[in-house]
Amino acid sequence: DAKTTQPNSMESNEEEPVHLPCNHSTISGTDYIHWYRQLPSQGPEYVIHGLTSNVNNRMASLAIAEDRKSSTLILHRATLRDAAVYYCILRGMGSQGNLIFGKGTKLSVKP
Amino acid sequence: GAVVSQHPSRVICKSGTSVKIECRSLDFQATTMFWYRQFPKQSLMLMATSNEGSKATYEQGVEKDKFLINHASLTLSTLTVTSAHPEDSSFYICSARRLTADTQYFGPGTRLTVL
Numbered sequence: 001d002a003k004t005t006q007p008n009s010m011e012s013n014e015e016e017p018v019h020l021p022c023n024h025s026t027i028s029g030t031d032y033i034h035w036y037r038q039l040p041s042q043g044p045e046y047v048i049h050g051l052t053s054n055v056n057n058r059m060a061s062l063a064i065a066e067d068r069k070s071s072t073l074i075l076h077r078a079t080l081r082d083a084a085v086y087y088c089i090l091r092g093m094g095s096q097g098n099l100i101f102g103k104g105t106k107l108s109v110k111p
Numbered sequence: 112g113a114v115v116s117q118h119p120s121r122v123i124c125k126s127g128t129s130v131k132i133e134c135r136s137l138d139f140q141a142t143t144m145f146w147y148r149q150f151p152k153q154s155l156m157l158m159a160t161s162n163e164g165s166k167a168t169y170e171q172g173v174e175k176d177k178f179l180i181n182h183a184s185l186t187l188s189t190l191t192v193t194s195a196h197p198e199d200s201s202f203y204i205c206s207a208r209r210l211t212a213d214t215q216y217f218g219p220g221t222r223l224t225v226l
Contacts, residue, residue, distance in 0.1 A: 032213055043204045043217035099215055101155040
């Protein structure tokens with residue numbers, strides 16, 4: 001599985017946008033970019049995933065670089081409940097590959 | 112999103128006993144289920160992958176005789192920690208996915224403490 005690199009931690013103010021970066025320079029053509037987040041003492045929660053085009057859902061937006069070597073998860077208005085560890089993970093489509101978690105980015109949100 | 116449940120949410124047991132953790136996909140048929148383990152302040156580590164009706168595939172370094180996985184139906188997988196020891200104390204998280212689906216859903220986790 002191709003590797004991803006994320007900052008260890010980031011801080012944000014409540015109600016401001018947050019841009020969480022992820023580098024994946026060794027991504028293969030069939031790898032999807034998945035984002036999950038984990039709140040303290042809970043299982044991970046699916047956030048969003050994409051292949052080439054930018055993606056939007058009710059939780060977040062995913063901006064994927066044209067060369068696909070990096071991506072950014074965008075939380076449009078951070079709330080205190082968004083404080084979590086965010087994981088950027090590469091996985092093949094369908095049944096190809098497993099979700100292998102790295103260290104992720106710990107996001108703190110200040111009121 | 113889809114719902115995955117785990118039971119129990121928390122268990123404390125004595126060293127040497129066995130503990131069974133259940134994982135259920137409540138609103139979809141999970142052809143593949145996964146078991147992860149997470150130690151404090153660390154990331155999730157994949158222990159094994161199981162397809163319904165087949166034997167589980169264990170990751171390197173995970174003892175299959177110690178961590179018994181059963182995936183007998185499309186909605187239920189169980190993890191049994193046999194002869195548990197204090198070093199097995201951890202947060203165990205299951206996950207489920209439909210065949211060919213991209214999205215994987217996670218349970219809330221089970222906190223195991225072995226005394």
